[in-house]
Amino acid sequence: MNILGAIRSWWKALVHSSDLAGEVEAELQFHIDSRAQHLVDQGLSPKEAGRQARVELGQPSTQKEKYIETIGLRPLHEIVGDLRFGLRSLYRNPSISIVAIVSLALGIGATVTVFSVIYDAMLHPYPYPAPERICQIRVVSPGLSDQFGYLHHLSGGQLQELRKVTGIEDVIGIQTANVVITGADVPESVDVTRATGNSFQFLGIPPFLGRMIEPIDAPEGQDPQSVAVITYKFWQRHYSGDPKVVGKSIQLDHQDYRIIGVIPPRYRWMDQDIFLPLKLVRGDDFGHLVKLKPGVTASAIASQLTPLYRQFQEETPSEFPRQFHLHVTNILEGYAHQLSGTLYLLFGAVVLLLLIGCANVSILLLARGSTRRHELSIRAALGASRYRIVRQLLVESLLLSITGAGLGILLAYAAIDAVVKRLPEASFAPEADFSINIPILLFSVALGFVTGIVFGTWPALRLARSQPNDVMQSGVSRVVGDSHGKRTHATLIAGQIALTLLLLTTAATAITGFNRLMRMPLGFDPHNILALRLTLRPYTYTSLPQRVAYFQQIRQGIADTPGVISASINFFANPPHNGGRMPFEILGKPSSEKPQIGANFIDDQYLKTLRIPVIRGRNWTEAELNHGAFVVIVNQAFARQYFPDDDPIGHSLRFPRLIDPPAGMQAAPGSDGWLQIIGIVGDAVNSGLNEPIEPAIYVPYTLLTPPYVQILVRTQGPALTMLRVIQKQIANVNPDQQISGRTSDLETWIGRQPEWQRGRLVSILFGVFSAIALALAAVGLYSVAGYRIAQRTPEFAVRMAFGAQRGHLLRVALFSSVASVIVGLVAGSLIIAALHKPLAGLIPNAVQNYAVLTSVSLLMLVTIFVATFIPALRAASNDPMKVLRRE
Amino acid sequence: MAKQVDLLQGTLEVLILKSISLGPLHGYGILLRIQQLSGGRIEIPQGSFYVAIYRLEHRDLIRGEWGESENNRRAKFYSLTAAGRRQLKLETAKWGEMTEAVNGILGATS
Numbered sequence: 001m002n003i004l005g006a007i008r009s010w011w012k013a014l015v016h017s018s019d020l021a022g023e024v025e026a027e028l029q030f031h032i033d034s035r036a037q038h039l040v041d042q043g044l045s046p047k048e049a050g051r052q053a054r055v056e057l058g059q060p061s062t063q064k065e066k067y068i069e070t071i072g073l074r075p076l077h078e079i080v081g082d083l084r085f086g087l088r089s090l091y092r093n094p095s096i097s098i099v100a101i102v103s104l105a106l107g108i109g110a111t112v113t114v115f116s117v118i119y120d121a122m123l124h125p126y127p128y129p130a131p132e133r134i135c136q137i138r139v140v141s142p143g144l145s146d147q148f149g150y151l152h153h154l155s156g157g158q159l160q161e162l163r164k165v166t167g168i169e170d171v172i173g174i175q176t177a178n179v180v181i182t183g184a185d186v187p188e189s190v191d192v193t194r195a196t197g198n199s200f201q202f203l204g205i206p207p208f209l210g211r212m213i214e215p216i217d218a219p220e221g222q223d224p225q226s227v228a229v230i231t232y233k234f235w236q237r238h239y240s241g242d243p244k245v246v247g248k249s250i251q252l253d254h255q256d257y258r259i260i261g262v263i264p265p266r267y268r269w270m271d272q273d274i275f276l277p278l279k280l281v282r283g284d285d286f287g288h289l290v291k292l293k294p295g296v297t298a299s300a301i302a303s304q305l306t307p308l309y310r311q312f313q314e315e316t317p318s319e320f321p322r323q324f325h326l327h328v329t330n331i332l333e334g335y336a337h338q339l340s341g342t343l344y345l346l347f348g349a350v351v352l353l354l355l356i357g358c359a360n361v362s363i364l365l366l367a368r369g370s371t372r373r374h375e376l377s378i379r380a381a382l383g384a385s386r387y388r389i390v391r392q393l394l395v396e397s398l399l400l401s402i403t404g405a406g407l408g409i410l411l412a413y414a415a416i417d418a419v420v421k422r423l424p425e426a427s428f429a430p431e432a433d434f435s436i437n438i439p440i441l442l443f444s445v446a447l448g449f450v451t452g453i454v455f456g457t458w459p460a461l462r463l464a465r466s467q468p469n470d471v472m473q474s475g476v477s478r479v480v481g482d483s484h485g486k487r488t489h490a491t492l493i494a495g496q497i498a499l500t501l502l503l504l505t506t507a508a509t510a511i512t513g514f515n516r517l518m519r520m521p522l523g524f525d526p527h528n529i530l531a532l533r534l535t536l537r538p539y540t541y542t543s544l545p546q547r548v549a550y551f552q553q554i555r556q557g558i559a560d561t562p563g564v565i566s567a568s569i570n571f572f573a574n575p576p577h578n579g580g581r582m583p584f585e586i587l588g589k590p591s592s593e594k595p596q597i598g599a600n601f602i603d604d605q606y607l608k609t610l611r612i613p614v615i616r617g618r619n620w621t622e623a624e625l626n627h628g629a630f631v632v633i634v635n636q637a638f639a640r641q642y643f644p645d646d647d648p649i650g651h652s653l654r655f656p657r658l659i660d661p662p663a664g665m666q667a668a669p670g671s672d673g674w675l676q677i678i679g680i681v682g683d684a685v686n687s688g689l690n691e692p693i694e695p696a697i698y699v700p701y702t703l704l705t706p707p708y709v710q711i712l713v714r715t716q717g718p719a720l721t722m723l724r725v726i727q728k729q730i731a732n733v734n735p736d737q738q739i740s741g742r743t744s745d746l747e748t749w750i751g752r753q754p755e756w757q758r759g760r761l762v763s764i765l766f767g768v769f770s771a772i773a774l775a776l777a778a779v780g781l782y783s784v785a786g787y788r789i790a791q792r793t794p795e796f797a798v799r800m801a802f803g804a805q806r807g808h809l810l811r812v813a814l815f816s817s818v819a820s821v822i823v824g825l826v827a828g829s830l831i832i833a834a835l836h837k838p839l840a841g842l843i844p845n846a847v848q849n850y851a852v853l854t855s856v857s858l859l860m861l862v863t864i865f866v867a868t869f870i871p872a873l874r875a876a877s878n879d880p881m882k883v884l885r886r887e
Numbered sequence: 888m889a890k891q892v893d894l895l896q897g898t899l900e901v902l903i904l905k906s907i908s909l910g911p912l913h914g915y916g917i918l919l920r921i922q923q924l925s926g927g928r929i930e931i932p933q934g935s936f937y938v939a940i941y942r943l944e945h946r947d948l949i950r951g952e953w954g955e956s957e958n959n960r961r962a963k964f965y966s967l968t969a970a971g972r973r974q975l976k977l978e979t980a981k982w983g984e985m986t987e988a989v990n991g992i993l994g995a996t997s
Contacts, residue, residue: 005947008947028937030914030915030961031914031918063937066941070938070942071942
């Protein structure tokens, strides 16, 4: 057989369909005419001849179908017919079709979006090979939970020891610094990480341009090469993506480095600007990452490392808490921990939403299907095979599912960026790359399809079990459905109500939790406070008096600026996470173990600027600050914990480690001696917005002064509008003085805290989800109620004709689904009660609250009532005679 | 008129091929030609006639082209393609063998 001929005729049939019909018809018409002429020649009358010819040959207009069948395109034509019929029948019930499509689209869109974000933020954020083997070692003091252990920096020698541990494959050391680019017209502050030569191999970072730092760049025992690798971000920002950047030199803190490569954009390790090779120096301390050998577990390595860390503790006892254990986590766990509860909760919510959407689709299709039995019976009686009927319904369901799923996919693509933008800033690794997750996309689309297909072809399956004759002879043109169909339907409605109630209650709990967080008293006033950070240039103001005088001069300049109410200097004291942890002891209360406490180093203006009230005693004076008086102030939490029975004022305490401060800090002589408590101040949030306020000690910063300070400025108007004026004031004192890091007002800063951002994100998403869910449930119930009541219009008309009151019919219509509603609400409440415990763990600030459940149930009842009342009213207000005449 | 015989399954197509092997004909012409060649002994089933034509064209054994009929009307004229000519030869040979074999069986005298 010649395939070309076949293709030609198919092409003609499909593409030039109308030409074909004309040609086939014309050909047959010619044949009929010729035959008729022949018959006339044989003696028949023209009229009789034409009739006979047509009888012999058939209708020219139906000839096309014979042609289509002959060339084997009949099934295709039938499906096109099914499609056309399907579209018409979807269009005939537009409300049902639209609600079903929208339900599917929203369910699929929300599920895909949220799951994709969870997957990319938590389960697979890193491009590095084997991220599950790259670990951090936390030192955990007794009484703290593991994730609050701190990352203990080790000396160069200690890192070499670490590398020898059997379960460890490799170790890298890192140091980060804020460095100034010199030699250019404008000094620019950049984030620099010095990393050991093996770091880039360790993390498997390929070069984007040039080469990465290699072990040869930092040979053992020698100074490292003056080479630099820049990140994609810095390359774009500073060099505008210059392709010839490799080989150029850059001056950092007056030292020249040659650029040897650019890191690819996806590898945003530590979100830095520049990487330099690092030499492990014995005395210095380094951050580090270890890579475990394959198959070594985190707990096994923790027990291997413990003797080594005990040895480190003996070498430098002051660096370690007296008692500790080690907790090893891989880099995937950190972010998972921060957001996991929230994200799982959200994922649960979207799965509920998807289920509600599918429930909507199934309820709607069942309602419609049960009234189509009559139509289907007629088709069966006219000779449609069961296969044809199932295929017809299948095509309709697929139309619905494809449209819904298509819209859902579009929605997901549009929504993912919006969600990612609203994620808390530090809640996911900078390396995370957000994209639609294909497996979950397929899963939710498949679920949508299955729902559509199962419930869409349901009527055909039920039809197979009944005789078409019975249905048709029953004489009722529309059948409300038999008891079995009703039961399925009622169960689905109850299930949907239960799911919606669950979602709404969870959402309401999460939102009220966030509201509680927002209303929590901070203990200070963050309104109109500007927070900025000053860092001294290296090797300037090295002596303590010089340094203090310089900072005081700048502070005074800012405080004198018009529009500024007060200005204060501190370090370790910027809320809401403040206090540097240090061991301390109280005079006359010897304890074998030195407890650690948050120490805040402040000036005399700090309390006034933040409006933290002095409860008893007094603040220190400016004179006391300037000469470094040995005094401290404590908060109420401190007084409660350490002096439950007597007055702390007059007692003394000391920080033994103050005399041996970290590099760059200047301690006043005698600052490790006894410091007298002179005042108690109100509790202010100091360990995060979600956590209880911890005991804290406030110390004059003139006792210990680092080469950087925080300045808090209370302004009369919005804080950020004062920034330029304040910058000018600082420049008046010292034009070279940089303001480092990000300057912000304290309220914005607090708003950016992960707890807040998380709370806000959860609240927004939950708000959106519950609104969607409620709307879906309401619209679904409304369409179903409307549809079913419309089917009963003739029944109502007959009842009214026999004297039934409108009010009675209204009640009948209204209460037709009351059992489903009650069962749904009760089941939902039971599920909520059962899930309360696990849910409360996931929701920050959750409160056991039956008021929430009650109000949500009421909201649902009202919604359901309205959704059924409107169609019921419409049915009851029909004129019975009109209806009956129409029948 | 001689008694008409029913057409064997599948023979209509080879008859159509044969009838246009001498020159292009339109559908009605083919019908007349077959009746004429058979001496009026073969009656073509009208319903399946065009189906056979469509199938032959679909298989690229014949090709239809619009032209002018003897009474100046537009009509579709069919002619054999190269494949059609081969098919006709093949079918004719097959038919010969077939009739020979059938005759042999029917003519056996024991």
